[in-house]
Amino acid sequence: DAKTTQPNSMESNEEEPVHLPCNHSTISGTDYIHWYRQLPSQGPEYVIHGLTSNVNNRMASLAIAEDRKSSTLILHRATLRDAAVYYCILRDVRSSNTGKLIFGQGTTLQVKP
Amino acid sequence: DGGITQSPKYLFRKEGQNVTLSCEQNLNHDAMYWYRQDPGQGLRLIYYSQIVNDFQKGDIAEGYSVSREKKESFPLTVTSAQKNPTAFYLCASSISAGQGNTEAFFGQGTRLTVV
Numbered sequence: 001d002a003k004t005t006q007p008n009s010m011e012s013n014e015e016e017p018v019h020l021p022c023n024h025s026t027i028s029g030t031d032y033i034h035w036y037r038q039l040p041s042q043g044p045e046y047v048i049h050g051l052t053s054n055v056n057n058r059m060a061s062l063a064i065a066e067d068r069k070s071s072t073l074i075l076h077r078a079t080l081r082d083a084a085v086y087y088c089i090l091r092d093v094r095s096s097n098t099g100k101l102i103f104g105q106g107t108t109l110q111v112k113p
Numbered sequence: 114d115g116g117i118t119q120s121p122k123y124l125f126r127k128e129g130q131n132v133t134l135s136c137e138q139n140l141n142h143d144a145m146y147w148y149r150q151d152p153g154q155g156l157r158l159i160y161y162s163q164i165v166n167d168f169q170k171g172d173i174a175e176g177y178s179v180s181r182e183k184k185e186s187f188p189l190t191v192t193s194a195q196k197n198p199t200a201f202y203l204c205a206s207s208i209s210a211g212q213g214n215t216e217a218f219f220g221q222g223t224r225l226t227v228v
Contacts, residue, residue, distance in 0.1 A: 032214050041222070041224075043219030043220050044203070049214065051214070101146075101156075102158070103148075104155055
């Protein structure tokens with residue numbers, strides 16, 4: 001399984017944009033880039049995913065480097081409710097894959113009022 | 114509402130007792146997963162099932178057992194052989210195992226404390 005590397009922690013001010021980086025230098029052509037976040041004492045929540053092109057949804061944007069070796073999750077205006085652990089995960093699209101999500105340590109985002 | 118339900122939210126057991134954690138989904142998903150999370154750590158895969166009546170060991174299966182008799186249900190039993198069972202247990206599901214372009218849904222977790 002390909003690995004991802006994220007900073008342990010980041011800080012942001014409320015209502016400012018947040019850019020959460022992720023490195024995945026061993027990504028394969030069949031890996032989708034997924035982001036999940038986990039609030040304290042809750043299960044992880046899906047945020048966004050993409051393959052090659054940048055993606056936008058109501059929660060966030062995902063910017064994927066041209067060589068796909070890195071990506072950035074963008075929260076356009078951080079709120080206090082966005083304080084969570086953010087996980088960047090690679091998920092193989094091949095039918096032979098188990099579909100399991102391999103979690104790293106993630107990035108703990110603190111949002112200051 | 115469609116979703117994935119874990120019960121109970123908190124569970125206390127005496128050392129040496131087996132305990133079963135419930136996970137039910139009404140999303141019509143084929144694939145289901147069990148993860149364990151220790152304080153300050155990421156999630157680690159215990160068992161997964163890609164289809165009914167089939168399941169495979171994950172990275173830390175020792176001391177655990179599962180069954181998948183129905184599509185909707187994937188209970189996890191923590192046996193007395195598990196050396197350090199106190200943890201936060203999370204169940205997840207996805208449409209199918211082999212589709213990396215689909216999201217996984219997680220339950221709210223069961224916090225197991227063994228005394």
